[in-house]
Amino acid sequence: MPEFITNPNLALLLFCAAFAAPLLTTVIGTWRPALTGIVAIVTTAACLAIVGISYVAELSSINVPWSETLGLRFHLELDGLAQMYALLATGIGLLVVIYASRYIPLHLEHHHRGLDEQPRFFGFLLLFMAAMVGLVMAGDAILQFVFWDLTAIASFYLIGFDRDREDSRTSALMALLVTGISAVLVLIGVLMLRSELGTYSIPEMITLESGGTNVGIALGLIGIGALAKSAQVPFHFWLPNAMTAPTPVSAYLHSAAMVAAGVFMIGRYYPMIASFDWLLDAMLVIGFLSIAVGGVISLTRDTLKQILAWSTISQYGYVVVMFGLGNEYGLTGATFYVLAHALVKSALFLTAGAVTEATGATEMSETGGLARRMPVLALGSGLAAAGLIALPLTIGFFKDELFFAAAWERGPAFGALAVLSAALTFAYVSRFWIGVFLGPVRIEPRSISWFLTGPVLVLGVSTVIFGLWTAPVIGIAESAATLPANGPAQIEIAYHLDARHENVMAIATWALGILLVVSERWWSPAARAVASLGDRVGPERLYNRTLKGLEYVSDWIHRVEVRDLRSRVATILAPAGILVGLAVIFTPNSDAFEIGNFDRGDLPVAMMLLVTALAAIAVSIPRDHLRIVITVSCVGFSLSVIYSLLGAPDVALVAVLVETMLGVFFICMLLLMPRSILRFETREPSERFGIRRDIVLAVITGATAFFVVWGVLSRPSPSTELIDRYEELTPLAHGRDVVTVILADFRGFDTMGEITVIALVMLGVMSLIRKGRLR
Amino acid sequence: MTLFISITIAVIFGSAAYLMLKRDLIRVITGMILLGNAANLFIMAAGLRRGRAPVVPSEFETSDSLVQAMTLTAIVISFGVATLVLSLVYRVYDAHHSVDLRRLGSVEAVQSGLDDQPTAHVIQAADDAQDARQDREIAARQGGRW
Helix, strand or coil: CCCCHHHEEEEEEEHHHHHHHHHHHHHHHHHHHHHHHHHHHHHHHHHHHHHHHHHCCCCCCCEEEEHHHCCCCEEEECCCHHHHHHHHHHHHHHHHHHHCCCCCCHHHHCCCCCEEEHHHHHHHHHHHHHHHHHHECCEEEEHHHHHHHHHHHHHHHHHHHHHHHHHHHHHHHHHHHHHHHHHHHHHHHHHHHHHHHHCHHHHHHHHCCCCHHHHHHHHHHHHHHHHHHHHCCCCHHHHHHHHHHHHHHHHHHHHHHHHHHHHHHHHHHHHHCCCCHHHHHHHHHHHHHHHHHHHHHHCCCCEEEHHHHHHHHHHHHHHHHHHHHHHHHHHHHHHHHHHHHHHHHHHHHHHHHHHHHCCCCHHHHCCCCCHCCCHHHHHHHHHHHHCCCCCCCCHCCCCCCHHHHHHHHHCCCHHHHHHHHHHHHHHHHHHHHHHHHCCCCCCCCCCCCCCHHHHHHHHHHHHHHHCCCCCHHHHHHHHHHHHHHCCCCCCCCCCCCCHHHHHHHHHHHHHHHHHHHHHHHHHHHHHHHHHHHHHCCCHHHHHHHHHHHHHHHHHHHHHHHHHHHHHHHHHHHHHHHHHHHHHHCCCCCCCCCCCEEECCHHHHHHHHHHHHHHHHHCCCCCCCHHHHHHHHHHHHHHHHHHHHCCCCCHHHHHHHHHHHHHHHCCCCCCCHCCCHHHHHHHHHCCCCCHHHHHHHHHHHHHHHHHHHHHHHHCCCCCCCHHHHHHHHHHHCCCCCCCHHHHHHHCHHHHHHHHHHHHHHHHHHHHHHHCCCCCC | CHHHHHHHHHHHHHHHHHCCCCHHHHHHHHHHHHHHHHHHHHHHCCCCCCCCCCCCCCCECCHHHHHHHHHHHHHHHHHHHHHHHHHHHHHHHHHHHHCEEEHHHHHHHHHCCCCCCHHHHHHHHHHHHHHHHHHHHHHHHHCCCC
């Protein structure tokens, strides 16, 4: 068997499979809408299988030149970190796609939309997955940025899937702007790293890392982009708004994929980030702020998906804090946390969607008591919730254990903060589950498909399975933590029945959490006050203000510039002049300008130049249009004399011909229009400053042209090789005049294009003059 | 010589800019023609060497043939642009009975409701445009060319 079958390049294979998935789904889905879901499931499963195989195969990568002159390489590497995030993207992706294959048809039906919109949804969902897979494998910073932006674009279409609703369009735009603008910061950071370290390759950067200030700033910019993607304070506001998306999108993007991309980025660059203490401290502050803001606001929300969205902000705060703590527990903990959180949070999102599907309720106060009516869903999401609040026997217990260990190692104060954070989590997750599944039944649920409850149960049960059989998860997290830790990482987790710090902290958390749950009546006014304060002065308001301000500026520019052609001309000329002026002032130009030789033979040319310049100035003097046309012709004809003096008879002849035709045509046109119309300008009162403004602008423009032209002409190309070559080749083309041969032979296609242009112009002129009739 | 040519190009360019800022569309077009002229002279001046006409075999040094070919193309294209724009101006005159930019702009502003307090001149201009349209409609009904 050939080598690529027995030992395939898994990195390349995964990349191709991931990008084939959206393509196949869209094509087949457009052909047969009913097949969309099945194709999506099968292709996603194939990607998941490849990721799975990669764990037993050896490390694979592909590294080929992409754009060599720019130093870019198409470098994909399926290392431990990439494997873990690819596993999340495809694994959670598969469950979400299974869920969506039933959910989306129902959703479309509710909104009275055709089923033919299915391919659009699955296409973008899988495109997102592909971008995610590409992102995590990319070893070249620019390639990584391309995928980074692709996730933002795909998320825009997914969040705005309900395009008939205004709030969903606004939210999609918000997510795109926040993550897209911050992506520009990532690009700037990457370019700065390139200029400092001389490479786009991330593994090389890590070995070259110099610890210079610019490297720190670059990493800070990348970090801002990453934190905005992970919905951390103060960029968090896009995430709760993005909950207008269909539930599978929320479950996928906002628990496992898009927000995970942010912390993935931090993990990728972590060995470099770790050498800057101020970056780590900034991450600590932002992380704890996000935990607090997300947790408190989550406690006040009533909409099911909003509770989960704010909780996601808080949960990713944990990850950022653990990266900020920077010790060994923190690094392994951060990767482990992302894994555990993705499992449980997507289950909770899918639960919210299933509940809404069954009862029609989106608010927590409308639901309740569903445990008896929907036991399977209650069990699945109960297990997931138990995982999120870190009860023993679930995978979640260990994520908090690592978090506590990392915080305690830094100091007791951090330990206390960690316990408080975890207690907040305990409170809002319990509130969610209790509110939905316990208490009196408010709305009687309809029975719903297994496709909607199955994935929740799978996720919930796996929370427990991996809580008991920890080896595979530890293996995945360890290999993923190798890269951020820049060396082998070890996670030692097990159940210990003794009074170690972690256990005490966990028990304190549960106690505090239960206290919070039962005392809701006491603290809820305060929490509500905090939430409404956040609504009133939060960054979302700043975002809206900025957007309004930009719209206002754009309207103003439109009013100034577009209504009058002359202002438009002026708005081009004046800034161009200012920019060139600044360039002339601020660039060293001691020998950039040359006066040039002047001998007696040049005298005729110089005289004709003078005539041309005078004629050009004279064009603006006459009132009468006929005289203007004649003066313009003067400029043209004197130019043709210059051409002939410069040894260019062909050009001179053409110039004379063209100038004659243009003059005749111009005068004919003037004849078609009555004199009274042409003279109109003299009748109307002239504008204040009009003439003066025009003269100033003309002088600025002339000066601009002067410096640009003089600068260019002072630095002619030293090599005349090309001209000599043309002259040598001319006899071979059976010609003597080099210019003719160039036009008719060497650049024949150019000339053909030009002839076509002139023919089209003539047709256009004819139809314009004859008012649309060509006969 | 470089300096002289640069100054000339700059003068033509500045003059072109001045004309393009005028209200009269005919002058705007002459500005565009001058702009093309400035550009053509610039391409010619960028020639790497000067000499006799580039006809081979030649015992003298020949001038740069490449820029000549480029200039030729540029001249023809700027001619095409100028004629097309001239015809467009004719159509503007035909539709609005004016080639004055300010008048055209203010009539448009009145018609689209942007300007609530038009001056007497503007009202006059809007009426003229209305008359022109009516004339054309009458002509169209009669079936003859207007």
